[in-house]
Amino acid sequence: MNYSVRSYRSASGQGAGAMVDGFGRRIEYLRISVTDKCNLRCVYCMPEEGLPWLRRAEILTYEEITEVVRVMARKGLRKLRLTGGEPLVRKDLPRLVDQLAAVPGIENIALSTNAVLLAPVARRLRDAGVSRVNISLDSLRPERADTIARRPGTLARVLEGLDAAHAVGFDPIKINVVLMRGENDDEVADFAELSRTRPLHVRFIEVMPTESNLELSASGFLSCDEALARVREVDALEPVQGPPGNGPATYFSFPGAQGTIGVITPMSHNFCDRCNRMRLTADGQLRPCLFGTIQTPLRDALRRGDALEPLIDETLRIKPEKHLLVQGSSEGSGGLIALSQTGG
Numbered sequence: 001m002n003y004s005v006r007s008y009r010s011a012s013g014q015g016a017g018a019m020v021d022g023f024g025r026r027i028e029y030l031r032i033s034v035t036d037k038c039n040l041r042c043v044y045c046m047p048e049e050g051l052p053w054l055r056r057a058e059i060l061t062y063e064e065i066t067e068v069v070r071v072m073a074r075k076g077l078r079k080l081r082l083t084g085g086e087p088l089v090r091k092d093l094p095r096l097v098d099q100l101a102a103v104p105g106i107e108n109i110a111l112s113t114n115a116v117l118l119a120p121v122a123r124r125l126r127d128a129g130v131s132r133v134n135i136s137l138d139s140l141r142p143e144r145a146d147t148i149a150r151r152p153g154t155l156a157r158v159l160e161g162l163d164a165a166h167a168v169g170f171d172p173i174k175i176n177v178v179l180m181r182g183e184n185d186d187e188v189a190d191f192a193e194l195s196r197t198r199p200l201h202v203r204f205i206e207v208m209p210t211e212s213n214l215e216l217s218a219s220g221f222l223s224c225d226e227a228l229a230r231v232r233e234v235d236a237l238e239p240v241q242g243p244p245g246n247g248p249a250t251y252f253s254f255p256g257a258q259g260t261i262g263v264i265t266p267m268s269h270n271f272c273d274r275c276n277r278m279r280l281t282a283d284g285q286l287r288p289c290l291f292g293t294i295q296t297p298l299r300d301a302l303r304r305g306d307a308l309e310p311l312i313d314e315t316l317r318i319k320p321e322k323h324l325l326v327q328g329s330s331e332g333s334g335g336l337i338a339l340s341q342t343g344g
């Protein structure tokens with residue numbers, strides 16, 4: 001259903017405590033990129049040589065991030081996800097979690113990570129208030145995992161991080177697998193099997209095109225429908241509600257399985273009508289969509305002590321109806337080189 005700008009006005013007129021965009025979507029979830037840097041170079045995400053990194057002074061401090069969250073929480077923000085780049089490469093991330101957990105109105109803090117650096121800080125993050133984790137892992141074969149991440153020893157460290165995630169009680173734990181024909185499509189059933197005997201939620205994600213992955217995202221594209229068909233060759237799948245979360249995944253499970261199998265289909269089945277989120281980049285741009293060119297710089301306003309509310313309201317008002325991604329083209333991405341720049 002499409003809502004007019006008029007219905008946006010009347011919806012927001014219901015008072016403080018609700019962020020509703022011009023299409024009637026309630027926004028209560030913010031994905032916060034705490035750094036643009038990463039310790040891996042996944043082939044679908046970042047160029048091998050890295051990116052022109054932001055300078056320290058360009059990146060929001062933890063206090064500045066917390067201030068943005070405080071203002072948005074007064075307007076109805078309830079859920080946060082820390083992402084990046086790789087969020088765990090930023091120094092003392094648990095200190096940020098301590099601050100965010102203390103913001104009135106914030107009910108849930110989640111983390112997206114490659115888990116390479118997770119094991120030593122998992123307990124501290126859990127105690128600080130992170131309850132849910134998403135772990136990226138694109139192959140269960142050591143050599144292949146290293147090749148995809150372009151870093152040696154990746155799989156062993158991710159599995160250590162996964163064990164630590166279980167040990168400290170993050171719940172749910174989701175494994176994000178980016179589907180790539182010719183790279184990991186023969187492992188779809190192996191990944192699905194992980195959900196049978198462990199309370200793990202394996203999510204297959206369709207690769208999205210950016211400037212740095214145009215060839216891979218076109219010739220290596222594999223739809224989630226095809227991945228599910230391969231899983232169904234192994235065993236029956238039944239639709240299930242899936243674990244708690246804020247995302248656009250649709251879930252299934254094997255009969256009697258402890259975990260679930262989810263699919264995220266940005267390319268084959270657009271889910272923008274259910275979008276519930278905005279994004280804050282490491283340098284303080286508030287983005288209403290992962291893709292496209294619309295963003296509102298909050299950093300300088302923050303540093304001047306200006307009110308953020310009008311900027312947030314305007315960003316909400318211009319949130320686009322849907323992304324305009326097209327396979328094989330970087331146009332709809334708004335010139336994005338890598339998803340690591342906006343948090344994925």
Ligand code: SAM
Pocket residue numbers: 038044045083084085086087112113114134135136176177178205206207208209210213339340343344
């Ligand atoms: N470094 C962390 C990680 O890998 O989980 C957080 C940032 S990463 C950009 C967030 C998510 O975006 C990961 O699950 C990653 O697999 C996914 N991702 C990155 N580039 C992608 C692309 N081009 N298409 C689909 N998913 C992508």
Ligand code: SF4
Pocket residue numbers: 038039040041042045046084085086113114136340
């Ligand atoms: Fe780093 Fe995550 Fe991008 Fe991989 S997907 S390069 S781990 S930011």
